[in-house]
Amino acid sequence: MKEIEEANREALRRIFDAEPVLIDVQAAAEAIPGLGERVVLHAGPPIAWDRMCGPLRGAVAGAAVLEGWARDLEAGDELAASGAISFHPNHHFDAVGPMTGIITASMPVMVVENRAFGNRAFCTLNEGLGKVMRFGGNDDEVLNRLRWLAATLGPALAAGLKYAGGLGLKQIVARGLSMGDEMHQRNVACTSLLLRELAPALARTSREAETLGSVLEFIGGNDQFFLNVAMAMGKAIMDPVRNIHGSSVVTAMSRNGTDFGIRVSGTGDAWFTAPVEMPKGLYFPGFSEKDANPDMGDSTIIETIGLGGFAMAASPAVAGFVGAGSAADALGYTRSMYEITIGQNPDWTMPALDFAGVPTGIDIRKVLETGLAPTINTGIAHREPGVGQVGAGVVRAPVACFETALVAFAETMGVS
Amino acid sequence: MWRARRPFAERDKVTANELLEAEVRVVNIGLQAFYLDLRARNVAAVQVDWSPPAGGNPKIRDLLAKLGS
Amino acid sequence: MSATHVANRVRPNFYLDSVALMRLSKEVSAGPGVETAALMIGSETNKTLMREAGLLTADGAAAGPNDLVIALRAADAAAAKEALARAEALLERPALRGGAGEEWHPKTLDTALTGLPGANLALISVPGEFAAAEARKALDRGLHVMLFSDNVPIEDERALKETARDRGLLLMGPDCGTAIIGGVPLAFANEVPRGGIGLVAASGTGLQEVSCLIARAGQGVSHAIGVGGRDLKAAVGGIMTLMAIDALDADPRTERIVLISKPPEPAVARAVIERVGRSRKRFTICFIGLAAAELPKNAAFAATLRAAAEDALGGVGVASSGVDAATLARGLDGKRRWIRGLFSGGTLCAEAQLVLRAAGQKVRSNVPVPGARDLGGETAAHTMIDLGADEYTVGRPHPMIDPSVRTELLPAALADPGVAVLLLDLVIGYGAHEDPAGDLAAALAKAERKGGPVVLASVCGTEGDPQVYSRQVQTLEAAGVIVAGSNAEAAELAAAIVAR
Numbered sequence: 001m002k003e004i005e006e007a008n009r010e011a012l013r014r015i016f017d018a019e020p021v022l023i024d025v026q027a028a029a030e031a032i033p034g035l036g037e038r039v040v041l042h043a044g045p046p047i048a049w050d051r052m053c054g055p056l057r058g059a060v061a062g063a064a065v066l067e068g069w070a071r072d073l074e075a076g077d078e079l080a081a082s083g084a085i086s087f088h089p090n091h092h093f094d095a096v097g098p099m100t101g102i103i104t105a106s107m108p109v110m111v112v113e114n115r116a117f118g119n120r121a122f123c124t125l126n127e128g129l130g131k132v133m134r135f136g137g138n139d140d141e142v143l144n145r146l147r148w149l150a151a152t153l154g155p156a157l158a159a160g161l162k163y164a165g166g167l168g169l170k171q172i173v174a175r176g177l178s179m180g181d182e183m184h185q186r187n188v189a190c191t192s193l194l195l196r197e198l199a200p201a202l203a204r205t206s207r208e209a210e211t212l213g214s215v216l217e218f219i220g221g222n223d224q225f226f227l228n229v230a231m232a233m234g235k236a237i238m239d240p241v242r243n244i245h246g247s248s249v250v251t252a253m254s255r256n257g258t259d260f261g262i263r264v265s266g267t268g269d270a271w272f273t274a275p276v277e278m279p280k281g282l283y284f285p286g287f288s289e290k291d292a293n294p295d296m297g298d299s300t301i302i303e304t305i306g307l308g309g310f311a312m313a314a315s316p317a318v319a320g321f322v323g324a325g326s327a328a329d330a331l332g333y334t335r336s337m338y339e340i341t342i343g344q345n346p347d348w349t350m351p352a353l354d355f356a357g358v359p360t361g362i363d364i365r366k367v368l369e370t371g372l373a374p375t376i377n378t379g380i381a382h383r384e385p386g387v388g389q390v391g392a393g394v395v396r397a398p399v400a401c402f403e404t405a406l407v408a409f410a411e412t413m414g415v416s
Numbered sequence: 417m418w419r420a421r422r423p424f425a426e427r428d429k430v431t432a433n434e435l436l437e438a439e440v441r442v443v444n445i446g447l448q449a450f451y452l453d454l455r456a457r458n459v460a461a462v463q464v465d466w467s468p469p470a471g472g473n474p475k476i477r478d479l480l481a482k483l484g485s
Numbered sequence: 486m487s488a489t490h491v492a493n494r495v496r497p498n499f500y501l502d503s504v505a506l507m508r509l510s511k512e513v514s515a516g517p518g519v520e521t522a523a524l525m526i527g528s529e530t531n532k533t534l535m536r537e538a539g540l541l542t543a544d545g546a547a548a549g550p551n552d553l554v555i556a557l558r559a560a561d562a563a564a565a566k567e568a569l570a571r572a573e574a575l576l577e578r579p580a581l582r583g584g585a586g587e588e589w590h591p592k593t594l595d596t597a598l599t600g601l602p603g604a605n606l607a608l609i610s611v612p613g614e615f616a617a618a619e620a621r622k623a624l625d626r627g628l629h630v631m632l633f634s635d636n637v638p639i640e641d642e643r644a645l646k647e648t649a650r651d652r653g654l655l656l657m658g659p660d661c662g663t664a665i666i667g668g669v670p671l672a673f674a675n676e677v678p679r680g681g682i683g684l685v686a687a688s689g690t691g692l693q694e695v696s697c698l699i700a701r702a703g704q705g706v707s708h709a710i711g712v713g714g715r716d717l718k719a720a721v722g723g724i725m726t727l728m729a730i731d732a733l734d735a736d737p738r739t740e741r742i743v744l745i746s747k748p749p750e751p752a753v754a755r756a757v758i759e760r761v762g763r764s765r766k767r768f769t770i771c772f773i774g775l776a777a778a779e780l781p782k783n784a785a786f787a788a789t790l791r792a793a794a795e796d797a798l799g800g801v802g803v804a805s806s807g808v809d810a811a812t813l814a815r816g817l818d819g820k821r822r823w824i825r826g827l828f829s830g831g832t833l834c835a836e837a838q839l840v841l842r843a844a845g846q847k848v849r850s851n852v853p854v855p856g857a858r859d860l861g862g863e864t865a866a867h868t869m870i871d872l873g874a875d876e877y878t879v880g881r882p883h884p885m886i887d888p889s890v891r892t893e894l895l896p897a898a899l900a901d902p903g904v905a906v907l908l909l910d911l912v913i914g915y916g917a918h919e920d921p922a923g924d925l926a927a928a929l930a931k932a933e934r935k936g937g938p939v940v941l942a943s944v945c946g947t948e949g950d951p952q953v954y955s956r957q958v959q960t961l962e963a964a965g966v967i968v969a970g971s972n973a974e975a976a977e978l979a980a981a982i983v984a985r
Contacts (some may be wrong), residue, residue, distance in 0.1 A: 001483050130530075248483070282507040285523030285556075286538030320508050332589060338599070339592045365483055368476055369469045370592045399471070406479055415482045431653035432732040435605055435629050436708050440669045443597045443628065445619055446610030450633075450672050453915045459669050462601040465590040466611050466619075481618070 007246035012343045018237040019115040021166040025158040029105035041090045043101025043298040044256025045271040053257035055136025058385020059100035062138025095122040096231045096298035099134035108154030112232040121235035126228040136385030156215045159205035169233045182315035183230040184308030185377040190226035234301035250362040257296035262401045274400035281393015293381040306358035309375035310337040314350040340366040367402045492565040493545035499553040513572045518564025522557035617641035632658025646724040661711035662689035675914035676949030680705020683739035685729040687746035690830030698794035700947040707739040717749035741767040748772040769796040791973035805970040810981030821905035824979045825898045826869035829884035833910040833972045834871040840976035892928040904938040906979040913946035922957040926964035940966045943975040
């Protein structure tokens with residue numbers, strides 16, 4: 001339909017015109033209006049306490065203790081169950097968070113500004129591996145680290161970013177793609193590039209060598225640090241693409257460990273949800289499918305902008321996570337995603353595909369025509385809160401989301 | 417075998433006689449045997465892994481036809 | 486049985502990507518007697534993980550961050566030792582996984598076009614209910630279409646062909662099983678040398694027989710354009726037939742043109758013949774069964790496929806077998822009076838019926854030509870079965886692909902005391918069974934042939950076909966089958982045998 005093709009072209013233009021810049025780190029309460037007392041933001045579409053999975057509940061209890069709403073985890077649990085805490089998706093507050101994705105008032109969030117449209121998006125700082133809140137960790141080690149992020153890493157980064165005048169992100173991603181990153185499961189190149197760019201500014205704004213040392217050590221020791229940056233970038237890129245009448249392009253994909261939700265430009269803020277699927281992948285020693293938590297996190301914003309599973313051709317090693325995955329399989333995954341997208345991003349190209357741009361602009365019509373759902377590269381969390389990552393693999397967005405989305409979208413076009 | 421995409425508007429249109437005089441280059445949609453025979457004869461061809469649109473769901477199929485891409 | 490034996494081996498200064506290590510771990514874990522295995526770099530974090538998983542020994546604990554630790558828990562010391570050896574071997578030889586050779590198949594036409602720039606023809610064989618939509622997509626992309634699918638509503642056929650005509654694109658079909666464009670056989674077609682004879686056919690096997698007779702007579706085909714079985718109905722109006730005539734008329738390679746179809750409805754026939762008259766090229770018109778009509782000077786009628794080939798060849802005769810009917814008839818029991826025809830090609834079945842009718846014989850068939858009866862009732866007639874008709878192909882492949890439909894009917898036919906001649910067609914070429922003659926010969930070998938009917942066949946094919954015409958004939962003759970030089974000749978011989 002002509003109207004749809006034009007609307008989609010507009011959507012694609014907005015994606016390509018984006019200018020995402022990492023400008024600051026702020027306490028969530030400062031950056032995000034409405035994030036007050038007893039408000040918890042989480043990953044995925046809306047969900048009530050009684051339907052939350054183990055890690056999500058564990059993270060909520062930990063956050064309640066962190067913010068001082070409860071004296072201990074048990075009390076935090078009761079507080080949440082009592083209905084005293086109001087839960088909202090990160091997406092409703094211009095934010096995203098990986099895995100449990102919990103954001104509460106005192107947590108530092110990175111601020112990415114899309115200079116082409118003036119909007120901002122927020123994401124927490126990546127805590128590192130193992131026992132962390134994004135996997136439902138909530139003991140003193142976890143909370144103390146979060147306090148350190150708020151007190152030390154956040155402000156140091158903020159100072160460095162302001163000194164540097166912000167960090168342009170599209171270029172870092174472009175270079176990362178040529179270095180084997182896909183920005184979801186593999187971020188080591190982009191993390192290194194970020195650290196390289198910011199180190200002088202961090203040094204010059206640091207008042208104390210040991211603090212600077214711990215900041216550099218933390219970022220340098222965390223291969224996935226850039227994940228959260230990429231997520232905020234993805235949100236900043238996609239938010240201006242919302243609410244284009246007649247556009248069938250997906251503006252968000254997200255999971256809360258129970259439901260998978262998508263949003264489509266032409267249907268505004270409506271969520272189209274279906275039960276999450278189980279990732280298929282490889283497990284760390286001692287773990288298997290029976291330990292795995294269902295799919296969770298806002299990190300699918302990365303696939304929404306054409307990276308992650310969509311850019312697997314740039315990151316053949318990641319394909320190893322899928323059964324007998326080979327480099328050729330990695331190319332195949334990306335090729336499949338061209339079937340369901342409307343364009344290629346000229347700024348983000350992949351050497352292994354003769355510098356073809358990453359598949360961009362997921363069209364719900366094409367998903368349903370081909371039966372190919374978006375491919376997502378994801379970490380796999382333990383189903384028990386606080387244990388951490390137990391593996392990594394590939395998961396698909398449920399086709400059912402796209403079916404209900406299509407029906408609603410058709411209605412906006414006067415078609416039934 | 418990968419090529420960068422070009423928009424369809426730029427494709428050269430071929431009329432009936434141009435087809436007869438040109439080298440036939442086939443997109444095979446359906447039975448794979450036809451594609452394999454063409455490849456065995458070194459004819460330029462590609463095999464489409466076709467499956468019913470919308471996984472056969474008639475309501476979705478109907479909407480897709482109306483909202484067509 | 487509990488696995489209690491833990492063993493480690495350390496490879497110093499050895500690095501492998503963590504993903505590769507995880508894959509290897511999985512493979513080693515799957516070995517006999519192994520409960521769990523882990524291959525990890527000897528960093529503190531990893532050693533903690535392995536220790537907590539009960540996999541670390543003193544050896545592993547002593548490893549450093551530049552070393553690779555192979556850790557496992559197995560049923561006993563022997564299993565552990567073997568598993569460690571296997572792990573080491575895997576580290577030596579990188580496993581070649583999956584396919585660099587595995588081909589990429591796009592899921593949609595649009596993506597296919599990105600992988601095949603300059604694509605000019607879509608060959609569509611999806612189920613009928615989806616076929617029109619796919620054909621329309623292809624036309625919208627500026628592709629010519631060969632539509633093999635059948636069960637496409639005739640209204641859709643008309644609409645598609647009008648669109649195609651407006652854009653100068655060919656739409657061959659629906660139900661078009663055969664075409665040869667630029668020397669390239671498409672779907673069920675034969676390897677035919679290039680030459681000056683152009684063919685336009687509403688029938689697949691009709692096109693195959695004429696093109697093969699031309700090839701075996703030493704001449705060649707410029708292009709063979711299929712138009713689909715219904716093109717010459719009034720509801721479609723011969724759109725593609727007329728376009729094909731235009732194209733071949735303008736084609737410098739084409740010197741003469743053959744039209745092959747069932748007799749069209751009168752208005753359409755008129756339009757086609759009028760168009761033929763406006764051409765400077767010589768036409769052979771084979772409206773199968775029609776013997777004559779008012780024709781322009783540049784056209785001649787042919788009532789059979791063989792006659793069409795001979796006319797197109799410029800009067801050169803199609804080779805005949807030289808077999809003498811009387812010789813074959815000798816030794817046939819007097820009670821044997823009937824011809825049993827079992828055909829895989831519908832048009833070949835029709836041609837055989839017409840030849841028998843022309844010889845004054847009574848014919849009945851599941852797809853009777855004018856003058857023949859249907860199968861109910863009259864039994865005192867020769868029985869000609871088209872095994873490609875719908876009632877025989879529900880839930881089974883077409884007999885050209887899978888001869889078992891016919892092979893199953895052979896024993897009864899051979900044992901029937903009233904049958905004088907078993908009349909068969911063997912169609913080879915692309916798409917057909919890899920060895921129809923061999924299949925038939927094997928079936929015949931199982932039967933008692935002495936005193937039985939004459940088995941008479943023709944082979945629709947060429948030397949260039951994968952099955953190789955002469956080899957098929959050889960196999961048949963070795964099996965005691967009489968091979969005629971064409972389907973028409975086979976029917977003539979059959980008629981002559983029963984007329985004794």
